[in-house]
Amino acid sequence: MTTRSSKYVGVFAALVLVMVPGPPPAAQPQAAISTGTQRSLADVLQEITPAVVNIAVRSRAPAETNPLYNDPFFRRYFNLPEQQQQRLSAGSGVIVDADKGYILTNHHVVADAGEVVVTLKDRRRFTAELVGSDEATDVALLKIEAQKLKALPLGDSSALRVGDSVVAIGNPFGLGQTVTSGIVSALGRGGINVEGYEDFIQTDASINPGNSGGALVTADGLLVGINTAIIAPAGGNVGIGFAVPIAMASAVMEQLIKHGEVRRGRIGISVQDLTPDLAEALRIEESSGAVVGSVEQNSPAAHAGLQAGDVILAVNNRKITGSADLRNRIGLAQIGSQVEIEYLRDRARKTVTMRIEPASAKAGAEAIPAPLQGAQFEDAAGNVVVSNIEEGSAAERSGLRMGDVIVAVNRQPIATVAELAAALKDAGGTIALDLFRGGSKLFLVIG
Template sequence: MRSLTTARSTRYVLYLLLGLLLAGNAVALPTHDSQGEELPSLAPMLDKVTPAVVNIATTGRVRVQGNPLLDDPFFRRFFDMPPDRPRERRTQSLGSGVIVDAEQGYILTNNHVIEHADQIQVTLRNGNSYEAELIGTDPDSDMAVIRIDADNLKAVPLADSDSLRVGDFVVAIGNPFGLGQTVTSGIVSALDRSGLGIQGYEDFIQTDASINPGNSGGALVNLNGELVGINNAIFSRSGGNIGIGFAIPVNMARQVMAQLVEHGEVRRGRLGAQAQDLTPELAQAFELKQGQGAVVTQVSPGSPADKAGLKAGDIVIEVDGKPVRDANSLRNAIGLLQVGSRVRLKVLRDGETTSLTATIEEPVSQGQGGEQLHAHLTGASFTDIGEDHRLHGRIEGVLVSEVEQGSPAWRAGLRPDDVIVSVNRQPVKDLTRMREVIGNSQQLLLNIRRGNGALFLYLR
């Protein structure tokens, strides 16, 4: 076993040294071995980067999902059970973050690292700890921005993640398993990974640099010490690293951060078109040689897409000069644009290339205040799942768009982005049906989809 381990270690060292030598002058100041010969090292680069990678610890409270039978008012009445009280539990979370603006103290991390947090504690590499202020979160991209008030901070310079190539060497820095700051190295294994169902907007960098629980929100840097991605997730059956990790490209993180700092949220606009992947079968049916793109299936009347001249059957191949691989990449490109942005679309129509320009508009809201539906829902706003929402076509229900903290709806356990799929055990596919089911009901039993889970809420 020892000889096998030694052989593996030797191969790994040779592999790393070869990669660093091929990388040219990307790594500064080699060290010397005992014979005085120079050897390359990542240490000089890491000395500059690691002070900007922080450990994050959070505490908070979440509502505990109980047995659905115990939340059923008919079940409780039949067995003459006393009124149930809301159940909560304390939560703790460990993760990582990256200082990207030393002057303002802004730190990028993942939304799931600080979600449900009442208190966010940031610890620097030198051991100093600070309580952080939450600037904004975006669950759809799993990004968050927090801020600390501290002097002499160091930030990581941002790279252009669009210039990454498969095979580029990268280094992951974070706080795996709460051990403290840890560095691992590897390569970019793949780019533009999507369709994984991890979050709403996916365009991941895949890497074999070890990413483990606690690395979330940490830095993925290139050999120049520039940030190329924010560590986000792993693919694993055991919960540990197996060489398949994912990071959010820094270009996406940069766009999300700009809106979070300005507005405290991401204000996604509306193009008003639905699309599907351009499959080989569809390409043949359209008599195209083009192998990538998004086929427009529907254009909403009066929408920005309609005003720009986009039509069903058009194949979008570029957005603002960047190639569109499939419907997901089109959705990502539009979803990161602010309201009022002008976007250039290159489309194939009847075998000819056409350029169109659209102006992104505010989403059409046909929401309703909770107080108009039921007293227990006061403080919440509800909408149908719109065509531009990530869940459109994937689930039927009513979207909770906003919940005012401290309101009856908030105290009952409703949260933004919840999807109500049934009321009093009757399915609801839209607001119209939800109004009908609620009617004059005194009590409400809501079946909620939240993220990748589900729960019942009993409002009385």
């Protein structure tokens, strides 16, 4: 079971091992200690904690209540108000631009918000504007009008290694700012039931409700992640938490500032992970990458000369770990930007540059049969992804979920939204979908 901080979501924490210099010899005065000794973690936190804020959200949705609350006698007996109160929830956020008042947090913290109030460490309060929010990455951007803000400097999440010390800062249970610590437990995690674009940093932590949207920072005070979720089999912390890497959150933030939404890109390929068996069959030594399965006609990849069987190793000089990593890099790249792809063909390394084009428009309602109404689909790196599901819709009742990657309709392979629409049109009464969800392949039959 994976929970989020609006429910049971939280921060990452990390065990930070800090070497504090011992006392000087008795004959040596305190002032003689070298100024090059490592600072205490407390000194680092004193500088950066003003950049982490508390977020209170008044939701548009009415509060979920016990059924007894609907009984008029019960309400009169306990002197309860006649009208249901709007749901209140709390989370955390990180100031990333002091001059413009930009604050990163989670989408699920501010989803359906009627009002968002930000409280700074110095107890100043401001009503925040929602600049934009992206459910697929669980990233949202707020803006406040305030003076004398403190921003947290950004680190390089791609440089993290398992075992690195990290610190989590947030607002658990609405108690106020709290600091926890741990290590980076794993990198590149996916399939965490937080559907959409996943490349999580995993850390051990005491994760609690209210920490979502808070900061995951290095021991020297650089922001490397936005705390998002935990694994909680029994509804409580078991020391497994996840954060969105700041590289991904920053890419989303740029698009939210520019467009108010994330406009995802594509290059027109379908890919699969480079497995040890595939590497052996291709007689290559590389252990990570993405194998091109097909290339769409007239796509950027086709114009650049990519072919089925090519093994993509890096994007813009940064190695990729697999197909999901490639999807993240391409999907979050700016539309119209140039990307450099390094790949192997016949064991020879090649490099090609191509232009990111916009993903196809979401399939219109007229192209979606009744059992799938309420679902929206988008192209993403040669795959068709369920980008949104309306709550209570026919698509949700049919078993489709946001983040599902559809690869075939009635055993007919599809790679674009246009191909999906055509296949659904020809499907007839029964629809059988081959799809991937959380890293597992599923076969969904819809009558």
